[in-house]
Amino acid sequence: xxxxxxxxxxxxxxxxxxxxxxxxxxxxxxxxxxxxxxxxxxxxxxxxxxxxxxxxxxxxxxxxxxxxxxxxxxxxxxxxxxxxxxxxxxxxxxxxxxxxxxxxxxxxxxxxxxxxxxxx
Amino acid sequence: xxxxxxxxxxxxxxxxxxxxxxxxxxxxxxxxxxxxxxxxxxxxxxxxxxxxxxxxxxxxxxxxxxxxxxxxxxxxxxxxxxxxxxxxxxxxxxxxxxxxxxxxxxxxxxxxx
Numbered sequence: 189x190x191x192x193x194x195x196x197x198x199x200x201x202x203x204x205x206x207x208x209x210x211x212x213x214x215x216x217x218x219x220x221x222x223x224x225x226x227x228x229x230x231x232x233x234x235x236x237x238x239x240x241x242x243x244x245x246x247x248x249x250x251x252x253x254x255x256x257x258x259x260x261x262x263x264x265x266x267x268x269x270x271x272x273x274x275x276x277x278x279x280x281x282x283x284x285x286x287x288x289x290x291x292x293x294x295x296x297x298x299x300x301x302x303x304x305x306x307x308x
Numbered sequence: 309x310x311x312x313x314x315x316x317x318x319x320x321x322x323x324x325x326x327x328x329x330x331x332x333x334x335x336x337x338x339x340x341x342x343x344x345x346x347x348x349x350x351x352x353x354x355x356x357x358x359x360x361x362x363x364x365x366x367x368x369x370x371x372x373x374x375x376x377x378x379x380x381x382x383x384x385x386x387x388x389x390x391x392x393x394x395x396x397x398x399x400x401x402x403x404x405x406x407x408x409x410x411x412x413x414x415x416x417x418x419x420x421x
Contacts (some may be wrong), residue, residue, distance in 0.1 A: 222408060222409075229395075229414075229416070230413070230414070231397060231411050231412065231413045231414045232352070232397065232411045234408055234410075237408060281351065281352075296342065296354055296357070297342070297344075297354070297399075297409055298354075299344075299351040299352050299353075300351060301350070301351045302349075302350075302351055304349075
């Protein structure tokens with residue numbers, strides 16, 4: 189089945205550095221991917237919608253210069269946390285929609301495994 | 309925009325009992341309602357979904373019901389087992405490709421042995 193591969197799964201960095209997280213769709217093309225942030229014991233908060241070949245669409249309150257998204261190909265979207273600070277520490281998850289006839293014929297969200305970022 | 313509420317936030321049941329989680333949505337144009345299960349530190353996994361043209365769907369011990377008029381849908385788990393312990397998220401979406409899903413805040417289910 190369709191799989192979304194995300195890495196790194198864990199990353200620890202120093203304050204002020206930048207961190208790149210990759211999200212790849214395996215065996216399918218994803219013109220749209222979604223990036224979420226999840227705080228402990230909380231829900232998935234959409235940060236931005238990544239569109240292949242065009243600019244990402246950011247949700248209100250998300251700094252586009254802080255969280256750079258690039259969707260250069262139909263199988264790869266990247267999220268770069270620039271000049272990271274301790275408050276950026278979180279669990280970041282990407283997802284892509286896959287047409288699944290077995291699931292009501294709808295476009296089902298398939299998630300990556302997530303990336304836990306710790307900024308020291 | 310769409311707003312999804314979910315109750316309860318935590319739920320503890322004895323093994324073998326049933327568990328019910330309820331969600332409401334605000335946008336009457338939403339027509340696709342999936343449920344995701346997320347175990348600690350892992351990715352959310354789709355467990356069941358329903359489209360607005362049906363009122364109920366069942367898959368073994370899991371069922372989902374939808375009331376379009378009242379704009380609410382529920383997840384039912386029967387004969388719960390310890391491995392059902394996880395956080396469950398409901399979501400609402402329109403089925404157009406590229407449309408985002410709006411997630412509920414989640415329910416932490418604990419199945420006690």
